[in-house]
Amino acid sequence: MKMQIRLTSFYSYGDERRFFQGLDEIDCIKNIKGVGRDLIFDINLNYLSKxxxxxxxxxxxxxxxDLAPLRVLAERSKKFAWLSEECHYWHGHMYSRDVRP
Incomplete structure (x- = not known):
């Protein structure tokens, strides 16, 4: 599944490096590509666990x-329906606005 997010500003080269290192350590994320201020990557849903x-x-x-692009996971798969539960700290941020098409 392709995912596109808008990056925020990084405070230093090391800060940016740590972000991408963290992203790289999530082994179901592949083909990371920057396009302007956006980041496009693939999520292998077969390996995406809770x-x-x-x-x-x-x-x-x-x-x-912005967490809103991740809510598509809850909408497309029963496996991730727990994302939409209001008890989670991210709920307000994930569901507070419309997602770009």
């Missing part, structure tokens, strides 16, 4: 990256 998705959410949260 733990890996929680790591991705935490990474995006830490770098203040």
């Amino acid at each position: 733990e890996r998705l929680l790591e991705l959410i935490a990474l995006f949260w830490r770098y203040q990256i």
